[in-house]
Amino acid sequence: MRTTTGWQANPATHTLCRTTLQRRDLRPDDVAVRVDYCGVCHSDLHALRALKNTGDGILVPGHEFTGTVLEVGGAVTDFTPGDPVAVGNIVDSCGTCPMCRAGQENFCRDFPTLTYGGSDRQDGATTLGGYSREYVVREKFAYHLPAGLDPAGAAPLLCAGITVWEPLQALGVGPGSTVAVAGLGGLGHLAVKLAAALGATTSVISRTPDKAAEAHSLG
CATH class of the missing domain: 3.90.180.10 (Medium-chain alcohol dehydrogenases, catalytic domain)
Known part of the structure; x- marks a missing residue:
């Protein structure tokens, strides 16, 4: 052992x-x-x-x-x-x-x-x-x-990242797509970054406006 x-x-x-x-x-x-x-x-x-x-x-x-x-x-x-x-x-x-x-x-x-x-x-x-x-x-x-690729930043991609990446790929998200992300948490912020990078019009659904600035900064 x-x-x-x-x-x-x-x-x-x-x-x-x-x-x-x-x-x-x-x-x-x-x-x-x-x-x-x-x-x-x-x-x-x-x-x-x-x-x-x-x-x-x-x-x-x-x-x-x-x-x-x-x-x-x-x-x-x-x-x-x-x-x-x-x-x-x-x-x-x-x-x-x-x-x-x-x-x-x-x-x-x-x-x-x-x-x-x-x-x-x-x-x-x-x-x-x-x-x-x-x-x-x-x-x-x-x-x-x-x-x-920054190894520290990449680590969460192996769970939170792939969790949101797979449905984006399965649904063919790209330019012309509209994506709504429920919550800007651990998975949500990665969903915003990935959807925006794929060229989709991306919105965040949140209970308060507190995260609006962060959402915009993520794309």
Whole structure:
């Protein structure tokens, strides 16, 4: 096993505590990633509160991160140590159902393996998230980070970003489209930026005018 440092939830205190974590030894198609930046998603807080209420399980949150490849398994062909990478909310899937074969692992018939709180498909171990120094992930679920993209700013794109990007793409949003974004929160501000960048006429629906200036600044 590989040893690293991470932040594990304490269900009794509703907090995260620095601790030593165990990662699996690299399988042939695995990549070991040094986590450099990890987004903080509200679903991490939901998970922390749910663990406090139930008092069971091991929880290390974090599911949208960027980092650097440290080591690769013997069968890995697309990454080498030193490569900048990004990892999102899904780290495995069945790979055989129609949705997985179509590249839509988020709709895996057997349910995808999530970055934390999931069950490893080979040994059944609970997946521990990106609030840690190192993560081990299958090559298929790691992505090259484009040169020139700020790794700190890119981390939330792996969850909040893709959540709004997929429907924009599925609906063919572009010049001549009209998009309404409900709320200018974590997902909403990215939806505004992406929709505007695609050339759509973009509006924000909010309960107050307080965010009008920010909405305009985002496009």
